[in-house]
Amino acid sequence: MRVIQNSLHDEVAAQLRERIFAGELSPGAFLDEVALSAQMKISRTPLREALKVLTAEGLVRHEPRRGCFVNQVTAQDLDEIFPVIALLEGRCAHEAALHASDADLLALQLLHDKLGRHAKARRINEYYAVNFEIHEAIIALAGNRWLAQVIGDLRKIVKLARLQQLHAPGRLEQSLAEHMAVFAALKARDAEGAEVAMRTHLTRQRTALRDLASSTKSRLA
Incomplete structure (x- = not known):
């Protein structure tokens, strides 16, 4: 019976997570347990367990005597998170350079070819998708589940901010050049590089986001 309950609250957590990422449950929104239970046709017990999961992930915050709210990511949060992700994913790239087989590098070559085509055509959504695949592939090649777990948790927080750094002027081309530099080092088995x-x-992703936020604020002033 416990397995069934765990499975249900995991499913509820997944549904709520997707609604948060889609913007259906917006940053700062109050998560009304009664209304959500009715919408999802579940009791409040699995819902509360799901909210605990999302709170642990940083997607939801719990306020005593008030309830749960969708978390809001601040500029300071991003300033603190990005250097940590940079360190962790940097270590993944280091390990991937040591462990990648010729077949792994061929698969990465195909992904980078797709990335280049999307950049040239300025298909930003498709570029984001392949970019994510490349990062995931490099993390997998590192072969360190602890690194993968921590990066995954931090990425959820960053995703909550609904960031669009590739819309910053010149960022798409810069991002592609950065990816190609990483890939060149991987092919050379240059772990440090x-x-x-x-x-x-x-690090440059965070800089681009900061610049984009500043230019947007200036236009609205």
Whole structure:
């Protein structure tokens, strides 16, 4: 019976997570347990367990005597998170350079070819999707489940901010060049070079987001 209950609250957590990422449950929104239970046709017990999961992930915050709210990611949060992700994914690139087989590198070559085509055609959504595949592939090649778990948790917080750094002027081309630098280091089995290139790539993402936020604020002023 416990397995069934765990399975249900995991499913509920997954549904709520997707609604948050889609913006259906917006940052700061109150999560009304009565209304959500009725919408999802479940009791409040699995819902509360699901909310605990999302709270642990940082997607939801619990306020005593008030309830649960969708978390809001601040600029300071991003300033603190990006250097950590850069360090962790940099280490993944280091390990991937040591462990990648010729077949692994061929698979990465195909992904980078697709990335280049999407960049040239300025298909930003498709570029994001392949970009994600490449990062996931490099994390997998590192072969360290603890790194993968922590990066996955931090990525959820970043995703909550609904960031669009590729819309910053010149960022798409810069991002592609950074990816190619990482891949060149991987092909050369240059672990140190791959680590530095990946850290640079992620650090520049934060810079691009900061610049985009500043230009948007200036236009609205």
